[in-house]
Amino acid sequence: MPTGDVLAEARDLRRAFGGRTVLDGVSLTLRAGEVTGFVGANGAGKTTTIRLMLGLARGEGESLFLGRPLNAWGAPGRIVGAVLGGIAGHPKHRVRAHLRMVAAGCGAPDARVDELLETVGLAGAAGLRLSQLSLGMAQRVGIAQALLGNPPVLVLDEPANGLDPHAIRWLRDFLRAQAAEGRAVMVSSHLLGEMEQLADRVVVLSRGRVAAASPVADLLSRVSTRSVVTVQTPDLPRLERLVRERGGRLQPVGGPSAHITGLDRVRVSALAAEGGVPLHWLSEESPSLEDFYLSIAEEEFSIS
Known part of the structure; x- marks a missing residue:
């Protein structure tokens, strides 16, 4: 199928346990040739969403x-x-x-x-018992x-849990290769930093609701406006005036x-040069996808 075709979608998924809403109108799409990161803190509702999508739990x-x-x-395993x-x-x-038993099914x-077994690098472990396998x-x-x-x-669902860095890198490369073959890949995780390297698109789940859904680059561009520049200068008052005139804010630390x-x-840097303000230090720290998620979670908490 052409890259970008919608291969799977969830529409308005809802689920409640004992009067507590776990999912509240979750919708998402999975496209051919893309890795979709499904991210959120533990307890946000990621596993419940996946189970509803696969028909392993009941809900709306x-x-x-x-x-x-x-x-x-007729053969869901082929879908x-x-x-x-x-x-x-x-x-x-x-x-x-x-695996042969599952294959027969x-x-x-x-x-x-x-x-x-060759593809996943386990040809040499084919004779091991399942109980002998490491987590990776x-x-x-x-x-x-x-x-x-x-x-x-x-x-x-949370495939990187408990894996060492080598195994996580293998998993990332493998899933990117699967998407390159035209599959729609969905990966849930609370490791948001990993999604910056793996996913094409991200669906951010917070307290059972979709807080954001867009390409990773778009989310990162949104948080880049919140970057923090650290400076050292012997003339903070003059730099503060220049920054304020351009719509910024300077906070002495x-x-x-x-x-x-x-x-x-x-x-x-340009402002300081134009205003004749010497800079002894200049650095910038941009928020990560994790920072974005935390800000979304805090906003949701404040309005709940």
Whole structure:
């Protein structure tokens, strides 16, 4: 399918437990050739959203995969592959045998198992029992299992949990490669910094509601206006006047140092040069995607 085609979508998902609203009108789309990061703090409702989308929990709203509900497809494993944490297999079963059993259920040949074991780098571990796998190896087996039916949609719930940096990098590169093949990939995570490197688009979930949904670059451009410039100068009063005239704000932080908001470091540098203000230090710190999420969460809390 062409890149950008909508392969899966959730519409107005709602869910309540014991009178407490867990999801409140969550909608999102997954597009071919893109990694969609589904981010939010633990308890924001990410797993519940995924379970509703896959038909593993009850709630309101609808989810469509290739234009149809998942239960309308005769072989759901050929439409969407999911990694929801852990491997649903007997601990004594060996990796290859486990995957062959799952493959039989979705109509995939045994050769597909060996192909995927090579793809995820576990050909040498095919004879291990599931109970012998490290966390990183188990995650790779789960991904291989999800891909057995060669589905166009791949959904992973917190796949980086507990992984070491090497395993996280492998996972990031692997998922980018899956999107490059035309799949729609959805990854939920509370590690927002990781999404800056992995995702094309981000859906930010806060307290059961979608707080933002856009390309990562757009979100980062929104937070870049909140960057903080740190300066050191022997003439803070004159620099403060110049900054204020250009719509910025200077906040002294002790001695010759100050923080400036509302202007980036290039504009501050130009102002100082034009006004004859010597600068002994100039640096800029831009907020991250995590900073953006925290600001959204605080805003929601203040209006709840």
